[in-house]
Structure formats: structure tokens, C-alpha cells
Amino acid sequence: MIVAFTGAGISKASGIQTFMETPEVRDQLYRSFALNHPDQYKETVRGLVDVISKAKPNDAHRALADYNIPVITMNIDRLHEQAGSETVIALHGVLPEMEELEYADQLFNKPVLYGDPAPNYQKAINRILKMETGDTLLVIGASRYTQIAVQLREIAYSKGARIVEVQENAEVEVRKILEKIMNKS
Template sequence: MKIIAFTGAGISKQSNIPTFMERPDVREKLFRSYANRHHEEYNEVIKQLKANMNGAQPNDAHYALAEYKIPIITMNIDGLHQLAGSNALELHGGLPEDDEMEIAWSLYNKPVLYGDPAPNYQKAYEMVSALEPNDVFIVVGCSYHTAIACDLRELAKSRGAKIIEIQEDAAHNVRKTIKELLK
């Protein structure tokens, strides 16, 4: 049995990182067209995002996925999977380095913005396409608000994989779910 995890903002909520659903003022500014037209305002949004994530630490959900070496596809840009020791496929890139903040508006994949190509989407489809019946696709803290989140669930389902949704209390439920699966 193969297990793949697909994570969204909900996995990091217990690490005190607000979700975009809680910050619509931020989400509406994460468009390439906005960055190109409003350089300084966009840079300020990215600085705020980065400040929200500075000092955040992985929670037990991140550590459990790392300890059990579960392959991860993530929509997050917070870097917490990497801090926990996983090598996650980042669908939406990461954040600019401190020395890139003045040119944040011009960067690609730091993060991937609405209107930008997302180079890791194809890799995610390939990972999920490799699932077989009786494999497991664990969805942690992902809404249905993005096409990729819906597509990957549907693809896993079409491959015959069992889909397990963990939308609440990821810090406790991820480890518990993995232990159950591996009994």
C-alpha cells in the first residue's frame, strides 16, 4: 500500500499561520496582474505574509508525515514540511528570501501567483496517477476552492485509491490516521 499526502493551509493552522480563507484581503492581491501594476503594495503584502510565517514551527502533523516518509504534495508556501524533514512537492512555490523582498513583485514561483504557470502541477498529476487500488490519498487541510485540489482528489478516486480527508485538528489526526493505516 502506497500513501500520498496532499496538504493545504489547514495543516499549518495549528502552527499559527492564518489560512487565505481567513485573509481574503491577501488572497485578492496574489495575482500576477496586481503584482505588475502595484509593485510596492504587492511587496508589502508579501512582507506581511512572510512576517506571519516567521517563527512558525511545524506541528505534529508535519512531523508525522516526515517520520513516516509519506510523499507530500502541498499547496502551502510556508516551508513547514521542509523544516519537519520532508521533501514536499510545492505546487505554489515558496516565499522570497529577505534580500529579494524589494523585487518580490517580479519573481516567479516565490510564490506562484494566480495568472502564473505552476510548474509542479504536472509532477503532482504524475504522482497521483501512480496510485493503484488500495493505495491511500490523505488530504489534510485542503478546501475545494482551487481547481488543483479538486482535480487531484478526482484523479486519486479514478485510480481506485482510498481518499481520507482530515480537515480538523491535523496536529492530532494525521499521526493517528497513519498509525491506523499501517497496522
């Protein structure tokens, strides 16, 4: 079994900058910021929606869909679903729809903000707990910035799964790695 765990790095080739590249955006994705500066927060989210609405899945997203690999993602961009992935656990929710932007500061899980509980964490942990010796956790563009990113790796490792990291050039490397893994099966 292969499970993919993806972060912002998978979507860079689709034109979406990571929060490491845009810390000013990340700094505004706190519940306290949304409550204390609702107009500025809504403008930030509107900017994210604008950028992400123009993005298209790249070959890393498509390769995961082509091989029907279940995905756990930290991303809020829905590019996995657009590529055709059927099993996606979005750890941090998704972006609001256009008609929700006027009250985006009042939404929960659209996206999950720092300071909010993340209801999909347990789903992701449960998925990783099903891994066994010989399985592969394919980590794509996911730093160790958040505790959940570290925890999922540690759980997979403790279950005997092999951890394969793709932190650069995901749009080319993911398909190559999946072809190698699948040819060995």
C-alpha cells in the same frame, strides 16, 4: 502507498491563517496586482514572510515526515521541509527569501501567483497517476477552492485509491490516522 495532499489547514496550528480567513491577502496574490501595485504587493509578501518565519511545524507536519510520506502541498510555508519531509512537491512555489523582497513583484514561483502558470502541477498529477487500488490519498486541510485540489482527488479516486480527509484538528488527527493505516499494512 500513501501520498499526502496538504493545504492551509495543516498549518493553522502553526499560527498561519488560511486565505479563507484572510481574503484581503489572497486578493493581492494576483500577477496583475503585483504588476499594477508593486509596493503594496511587496508589503503583502513581506507580511507573509514575517508571519511564516515565526511558524514552526506542528505534529501533523512531523507525523508525515516521521512516516516518510511523500507530500504534495498547496502551501508556500516550507513547514514540511522544516519537519524533515524529504519528498515535497510545492504546487504554488515558496516565499521569497529576505534578500529577494525588494524585487518580489518580479519573481515567478516565489510564490506562484494567480494568473501565473504553476510548473509543479504536472509533477503532482504525475505522482497521483502512479497510485493504484488500495493506495491512500491523505488530504489534510485542503479545501476544494482550486481546480488542482479537485483534480488530484478525482485522479486518485479514478486510480482506485482511497481518499481520507482530515479537515479539522490536523495536528492531532494525522498521526492517529497514519498509525491506523500503517498497522493495517
